Amino acid sequence: ETTYEETPACDGGLSFGDIRIIKPHPTEDECVELIQNGAVDGASHGSDPTTHWLHRSGFTYAAEGMGVDGGDALATQGQLAQYLDQRCFELNFGRSYEITAMVKLSDNLETGEAYNCNPAIEICPEIGVIAYGDTFTNLVEPAATMVMGEPDAYGYQQVEGVVDISTHMRDAYGILFYIARNRDDLYLFIDNVSMKLLPDATPTCENELVQNGDFSSGNTRYWRAYFFNQGVFSAEPGRGGATDTALMSSGHNAQTSIDPTCLLPNQRYEVVAKYRLFHKAEPDVQVSDYPGPDVQLLGDESEIVARTTGEKTSDGWDQLYGHFVADEWKTDLSDSLRLIFRKGGDYFNVLDDVSVTPISNSCDQLIVNGDMELGQRVFWVGLGGSVGKATGYTGIGALSHSRSSSTQGMRYRGSGMGFVDYTCFSQSNPFIVTAKVKLLEGGSTTTGVSCSSSCPTVTLRIVERVNGVTSNTNIANGFASQVWETDEFQDFEYLYTPKDDVEYFELQWRDFPPEYDLLVDDMSIVPRVTNAPSESLVPSAEPSASMLPSEFPSTSLQPTELPSTSLQPSESPSASA
Ligand SMILES: [Ca+2]
Ligand SMILES: [Ca+2]
Ligand SMILES: [Ca+2]
Incomplete structure (x- = not known):
């Protein structure tokens, strides 16, 4: 015998509003690393290495054993991409994510023999982020660029960058992360891709107002290009020796932010930095062309706060020096205060040891550089x-x-x-x-x-x-x-x-x-x-x-x-x- 439930009454059914899809709030932990399967190690683990990854054109190739340290990688003749968890940009609005990835260009999918791409003189792979909204499509490109320097033992080169969460990202309905080859003639291999929440940048307002000013962390954290579509790169060597890095900006300008709430009203500050200039036409030869870069504070107003001194350090770096007073337009900003290193023309500008610190108000000595040892130009x-x-x-x-x-x-x-x-x-x-x-x-x-x-x-x-x-x-x-x-x-x-x-x-x-x-x-x-x-x-x-x-x-x-x-x-x- 077969029994059936009673026939339900058909006098209602679903109507508009009966079903609601609730977007769950992400946990903070879920929003630390935004890239899924960034190590792409599926192939040798018997799982699909392309999980979470899309190709925007071309194909996706599981490059087994061809990754960093002999692990697996992904390769493509197009772009590799994935959608990010947009809820994390709402949760962490006002903060920043650091993008890192290892990439390799090769003309041979089987051997993976590396092509060494030099971002100073040619277009290299880059990472971009697109935010899609109801009324906008906002592109951050590049969001990360290739680091200067030699490839690692596996032929991979580092791509890195920092992305501030914009209002567009916060308000988007979808966010796409993509790695672009930027080369039609070569395959792109990727491995160890990451987009990680940076520690809360709520400043501690310590003595030093510039973060990562000596670039000893080996990355460009807290720094970016001033002009759209320009990059900043880690460059070696820095002033700290062969393993230390500096920051290179190609073409135009590099900038970082200073939190205006860290400035003490009417306090005087000293701005110090070291730099080396190279003509793009002859990038191996350091030049001392004058004027050198100048350093500008930019908020609602702007002010030149340091210039070249005309005198090199004993290790051959040119010097930037200046003072500024934390007057009202600098301290009362609601937005960020930017410190910009500007040098027009076809130069590479390599920066290191950038520092902004308060000057003691002792009134003991009112002449700066009275012995002229720093040079004379700015003074x-x-x-x-x-x-x-x-x-x-x-x-x-x-x-x-x-x-x-x-x-x-x-x-x-x-x-x-x-x-x-x-x-x-x-x-x-x-x-x-x-x-x-x-x-x-x-x-x-x-x-x-x-x-x-x-x-x-x-x-x-x-x-x-x-x-x-x-x-x-x-x-x-x-x-x-x-x-x-x-x-x-x-x-x-x-x-x-x-x-x-x-x-x-x-x-x-x-x-x-x-x-x-x-x-x-x-x-x-x-x-x-x-x-x-x-x-x-x-x-x-x-x-x-x-x-x-x-x-x-x-x-x-x-x-x-x-x-x-x-x-x-x-x-x-x-x-x-
Ligand atoms: Ca891997
Ligand atoms: Ca350094
Ligand atoms: Ca002297």
């Missing part, structure tokens, strides 16, 4: 004439050439690059300005000027602006000796009483005879009270209005204005340009 600017590093001296800095006017010289960027912290200034705290100064016969780097009478005059001008009013103080010949000893430096010293509320400050060496060049070294501005060695040069009594020691001939003092004949009418006295 000193020609005033009419040019400024260059003096050769034949031990680290002597500034030399003014080709002067056609006696007012020409050089100026120190107290403002502009912010090298003098004039928040240290107040009328109640005098400072001592010192320098070593030497005059050379024009065009000579060695022959000093000597004199017995009517010795030449050299002027240090202090330019200050207070409440929008610029004033100059000219100190002509603040020298201990009035005799110019040939080949000797003269000691310059001046007791300087700053104004209150200084808004702009610079120093100018100028107004010396046009037939001579000027050398300056060991410049210094220190508070009088803490500068014990200079106490002997300062009169024990209250300084007179002239602010100079009494043993100086008073005729050499011109504390307010120079005779008008020595001033060029065409030049703005403020020289604040």
Whole structure:
């Protein structure tokens, strides 16, 4: 006997809304690694090595035993791709994923003999991510690029990159990850593919604001290209030796982010980096073309915060240096603050040891690089004439050439690059300005000027602006000796009483005879009270209005204005340009 259930009543059935598909929330663990079967080791394990992988064109070939370390790989004559778990981009919005993969190009599917692709000079395999939304298709390409350097023992080369989760990824209904061959003539092998959540980049706001600035991790983490469709690459060697890496940007620019909430309001910061430039036409030869890269902070506004110094390190790297103050536009950003290394033209720019750190506000020494050892370029600017590093001296800095006017010289960027912290200034705290100064016969780097009478005059001008009013103080010949000893430096010293509320400050060496060049070294501005060695040069009594020691001939003092004949009418006295 067969029995049946009772016939159900047919008065209802399914209607719209009776079935709901609930999208389960992923766990955090499920969203750490987004690539499924990234090791593609199925073939030798008896399972399908192509699981989770799609080919966008061509075919998929299980390359058994042809992977990294002799494991399995996948090969294609098209692109290999897989869809990512889009829910993870909602869960982790605001964070970043690091993409890594090993890839190999070969013209032979059977032997897999490797073709060594050089991303500096040719198109190599890359990884892209496409977000499909209801109203958009957003492409991140490349999301990862090939690392410079030799292939590993199995012929594989590293591809790497970092992807920030964009609003497009968060709002997409589907996200495709793909590895592109970019070569019609070669097969693509892939292995060890990964797209992994980076540790939460919530900054710890430690002393160093640049993450992975020495690239010692061997990857480009936290760095990317500034221009769309440009890459940044790990490059060897870095400054840390043969196994250390640096960052290479091809064509244009590299950038990283600084969290604006880590900046202390009105704090001063030092920007330091090392670089090497190569022409694309001759990529093996380092060049020192000027201007070098500059370093820009970019948010709602932008500011150049470092430039080349013109002086190499002992290991042959050029140097970038600068200061900035964390003023409001930098600290009050809701979005990220970007640090961009810019060098136009057909160059490779290799960066290493990038650092942004707060400067101690001790007011102990207001001149940066006073010994000129870092070079002169970012610090000193020609005033009419040019400024260059003096050769034949031990680290002597500034030399003014080709002067056609006696007012020409050089100026120190107290403002502009912010090298003098004039928040240290107040009328109640005098400072001592010192320098070593030497005059050379024009065009000579060695022959000093000597004199017995009517010795030449050299002027240090202090330019200050207070409440929008610029004033100059000219100190002509603040020298201990009035005799110019040939080949000797003269000691310059001046007791300087700053104004209150200084808004702009610079120093100018100028107004010396046009037939001579000027050398300056060991410049210094220190508070009088803490500068014990200079106490002997300062009169024990209250300084007179002239602010100079009494043993100086008073005729050499011109504390307010120079005779008008020595001033060029065409030049703005403020020289604040
Ligand atoms: Ca494998
Ligand atoms: Ca390095
Ligand atoms: Ca020096």
